[in-house]
Amino acid sequence: LPIKGRVDFEQVSFLYEGTMEPVIKNVTFSCLPGETVGIIGSTGSGKSSLVSLIPRFYDPNSGAVKVNGIDVREMDPTKLRDKIAVVPQKTVLFTGTVLENIRIGKEDATLEEVEQAARMADAHGFVSSFPEGYNTVLGQQGVNFSGGQKQRVSIARALVRKPEILILDDCTSAVDVTTEANIKEALKKYAKGLTCLIIAQRITSVMDADKIIVLDHGQIVGIGKHDELIRDCDVYQEIFQS
Ligand code: DGT
Incomplete structure (x- = not known):
């Protein structure tokens, strides 16, 4: 069987062009x-830069990033990016229906596929509760969605593409803890087998992850489960206490 949704970083270092200091230093996981x-890691520790190497928004200066065992530089960029969906920090929805806003992820998605993606993102319930359902118009002329509702539409937009790898770039930090828990619950229930990389500011967002990577100044200073990191990783403890 072919591998689906595996990501490997092998001694990866990266610096932005025109700068002196690498923002990713010898990262392996x-x-x-x-x-x-x-x-997880403080602001500027390199979290976004790290994940940007997976869909090849940038290429590392040394080491290798592999998806499904293959160096991303050897893969067809379109095929690579088809496997990966990134939910950005800031949700960008446009004036239009919920359906249109989700379908922008995959223009030929059927209504059924849109609904399925919305379920995974914990959005189907509240969308269905509007009289117009998926035809509800967002924005100035329509309904004003809460931050959490927009967030879930944005995640549905990523999921409708049926990615192997989902990257949530700190996109749940604006959402309350309960909504975030519901999103994760829905993902766990419906998106079995999907690989998720979750960038977070707060520990509660990653506490139940299979593995947590602690970044500090571009370096991995801790890797493991919550209990292990609370015990062994100073940086993690500091974030936990802040
Ligand atoms: P955040 O989003 O504030 O929590 O921070 P991180 O952990 O996601 O950090 P990241 O990867 O955005 O930034 C790491 C370092 O790289 C930081 O010193 C800012 C710098 N940096 C980020 N993006 C760029 C870029 O496009 N060009 C240059 N020259 N530097 C960048």
Whole structure:
């Protein structure tokens, strides 16, 4: 069987062009198919830069990033990016229906596929509760969605593409803890086998991950489960106490 949704970083270092200091320093870790991996660290520690190497928004200066065992530089970029969906930090929805906003992820998605993605993102319930359902218009002329509702539409937009790898770039930090828990519950229930990388500011967002990577100044200073990191990793303890 072909591997689906595996990510490997092998001694990866990366610096932005025109700068002197690498923002990713000798990073090695694996993310197994279906695993949820949390990435935590203070602002500027390199979390977003790290995940940007997976869909090749940038290429490392040394080391290798592999998807399903293959160096991403050897893969067809379109095929690579088809496997990966990134939910950005800031939700960008446009004036239009919920259906249109989700379908922008995959133009030919059927209504059924849109609904399925919305279920996974814990959005189907509240969308259905509007009289117009998926035809509810968002924005100035329509309904004003809460931050959490927008977030879930944005995640549905990523999921409608049926990615192997889902990257949530700190996108749940604006959402309350209960909504975040519901999103994760829905993902766990419906998106079995999907590999998730979750960038987070707060520990509660990654506490139940299979593996948590603690970044500090571009380096991995801790990797493991919550209990292990609370015991052994100073940086993790500091984040936990802040
Ligand atoms: P966040 O989003 O504030 O929690 O921070 P992180 O942990 O996601 O950090 P990241 O990867 O955004 O930034 C790491 C370092 O890289 C930081 O010193 C800012 C710098 N940096 C980020 N994006 C760029 C870029 O596009 N060009 C340059 N030259 N530097 C960048």
